[in-house]
Amino acid sequence: MSDDTYLFVSDLHLDARLPAAVAQFMSFLKGPASEAAGLYILGDLFEAWVGDDDPEPCRNQVCEALRDYTSSGKPCFVVRGNRDFLFGAGFEARTGCQLLPDPVRVTIGALQLFVSHGDVLCTDDHAYQELRSVVRQSAWQRHFMALPLDTRRALADAARSGSKAHTGRTQYSVMDVNTAAVLAAFRATGTRLMVHGHTHRPGVHSVDVDGQSATRIVLGDWYEQGSCLHVQANGHYELLTLPRG
Numbered sequence: 110m111s112d113d114t115y116l117f118v119s120d121l122h123l124d125a126r127l128p129a130a131v132a133q134f135m136s137f138l139k140g141p142a143s144e145a146a147g148l149y150i151l152g153d154l155f156e157a158w159v160g161d162d163d164p165e166p167c168r169n170q171v172c173e174a175l176r177d178y179t180s181s182g183k184p185c186f187v188v189r190g191n192r193d194f195l196f197g198a199g200f201e202a203r204t205g206c207q208l209l210p211d212p213v214r215v216t217i218g219a220l221q222l223f224v225s226h227g228d229v230l231c232t233d234d235h236a237y238q239e240l241r242s243v244v245r246q247s248a249w250q251r252h253f254m255a256l257p258l259d260t261r262r263a264l265a266d267a268a269r270s271g272s273k274a275h276t277g278r279t280q281y282s283v284m285d286v287n288t289a290a291v292l293a294a295f296r297a298t299g300t301r302l303m304v305h306g307h308t309h310r311p312g313v314h315s316v317d318v319d320g321q322s323a324t325r326i327v328l329g330d331w332y333e334q335g336s337c338l339h340v341q342a343n344g345h346y347e348l349l350t351l352p353r354g
Contacts, residue, residue, distance in 0.1 A: 119306025120330035124156035125167035152190020152226030159261035161199025179205030218342025227307030
């Protein structure tokens with residue numbers, strides 16, 4: 110792998126109940142990611158994150174692995190997802206990663222990329238967007254972080270159950286990205302390459318933006334196998350599936 114290649118991953122949902130995914134990510138950091146120029150994690154690194162003060166062993170193990178990675182001189186940039194929107198300065202200190210806003214414009218060589226977790230583009234899911242607007246407010250987060258750790262964990266478990274129920278009763282077309290939102294993002298940023306996760310449907314999609322060709326790349330989740338986008342400074346990119354051996 111060339112040293113001008115950046116890797117993009119999303120929706121790893123790492124958790125003690127999924128040890129194979131955790132092990133694969135550890136190997137990924139020591140293997141492909143160590144040979145790249147840097148790594149972008151576009152949200153939902155963890156199945157849940159209830160605060161930077163949580164010492165849970167599995168999440169701590171992942172944070173230590175990221176610290177080893179960044180200490181080697183490799184940059185790691187992280188966009189918050191809907192499962193880990195509480196990442197803060199403590200997470201940065203624990204891992205050496207740099208948190209980015211969502212969405213964000215990323216420059217790699219001559220490429221200008223629109224980068225996002227992706228949930229902000231799913232505007233047809235009104236119930237989710239209403240919830241998202243509430244939990245992203247600083248006042249709500251201060252109140253939540255003032256609760257005991259065990260209470261936060263219990264609430265996160267309840268939220269995951271609620272999310273599964275919502276997903277089960279909602280048409281997928283409603284939960285997918287909205288075409289108008291995608292076009293608006295391209296127009297607002299002037300980019301022609303978009304990278305996001307969240308929907309768990311990996312693929313490369315051609316988009317017509319006012320007569321100009323653009324590309325939307327969707328990263329896959331890591332529940333049963335890995336998913337990674339390679340982007341080179343010369344403009345070449347490739348979306349790869351990473352089998353779990």
